[in-house]
Amino acid sequence: xxxxxxxxxxxxxxxxxxxxxxxxxxxxxxxxxxxxxxxxxxxxxxxxxxxxxxxxxxxxxxxxxxxxxxxxxxxxxxxxxxxxxxxxxxxxxxxxxxxxxxxxxxxxxx
Numbered sequence: 001x002x003x004x005x006x007x008x009x010x011x012x013x014x015x016x017x018x019x020x021x022x023x024x025x026x027x028x029x030x031x032x033x034x035x036x037x038x039x040x041x042x043x044x045x046x047x048x049x050x051x052x053x054x055x056x057x058x059x060x061x062x063x064x065x066x067x068x069x070x071x072x073x074x075x076x077x078x079x080x081x082x083x084x085x086x087x088x089x090x091x092x093x094x095x096x097x098x099x100x101x102x103x104x105x106x107x108x109x110x
Contacts, residue, residue: 001025003033009099010036011092014044023055030059037069037103039095048074050081053088060086069102071095 001022002013010033014022019042026040040056042048053072063070064085075090082088089095 001029003029005033005036008036008103009039009096011039011041013041016044019045019048019052026056027059034063034066035068037099038063038071039092039099040070040072041092041095042072042074042076043092045074046076048076050077050083053077053082053086057083057086067106069099071098 001017002011002015004011004013012022012026012029017025022042022045053074056070056072060070060072070087072086072088073090073092073095074088077088079088087098089098
């Protein structure tokens, strides 16, 4: 797993790890980045399912309640099958754009 932090965004990238190992390592490192907006880059996992993404449902909900973005990047799933409260986009650019828009919305609501 590669963790790249830029400003207020922590990007977790899956690299040659099994999905299960990625989930475990993400959980081990989450507390260090829970004040950041988070992007999980799962583009390298081709056999990913919407059901697999439920591994992140609880942390995604808690993270978003803390007024931070939590975005999963993959184009391997059918977006209609993903839980409505999870944010899943097909590209990193869309993830960064979404976080930027959500940051603006949070600033306007403050």
